[in-house]
Amino acid sequence: MKSNVYLFTKFKNGSSLFVLVYVNDIINTGDSDDAILLVIQQLNIKFALKNKGELHYFLGVQITKTASGDLVLSQEKYDKDLLKKVDMEHCKPCSTPLPSSIKFSAFGGSTFKDPKLYRSVGSLQHLTVTHPELAYCVGKVSHFMQNSLDEH
Structure with a gap:
């Protein structure tokens, strides 16, 4: 181990x-x-x-202590800051951000206007600490960092 x-x-x-x-x-x-x-x-x-x-914030994770002494981990502030960075602070949530059946291609389509922004996918990987449901879609889009298209 x-x-x-x-x-x-x-x-x-x-x-x-x-x-x-x-x-x-x-x-x-x-x-x-x-x-x-x-x-x-x-x-x-x-x-x-x-x-x-008392611990309140560590590496992008908010820590809140409940009345019973339990610790609750959240990345709400990190989430909001990240959405603001990419001008999506008014977006609506969805339960499944990316269907598992979707097939992306590295060719065709329009090139993403800001490749540097797209390559900051590491910020999304950090979100999977408290949002494991994002791991699949973050992994999927990270395959296209060298040739990012609008569809990605």
Whole structure:
């Protein structure tokens, strides 16, 4: 089994602790406040930490804590910013953005007017974190980054 070198976990006496490291940002969470505080204290001995308080936004993902303590992940702000970037903030949602039976061609049709914008498909790939239903269509359109047409 492969492991994620950025996520550290500790399970002891029925308690769970998770430490996620991304460049110079650290998310520390678990079901024991004492264990979380201990990790912060230990890390602070070796590194100059800056506690930014409760987690609300990380790598384009909004984090909201419910009254029961559950965490809800959302990319609503990221979604809206991306739609605004491509001048589609007034578009209407649909349940299936792309039928699986559609066949695209790399030839024929009109060339997409802004290839640089089309090639920013990585922004869409990031959306699949909280929108897995987009994975198929994002993968499909990413095949045409070198020769993007209006139909794509």
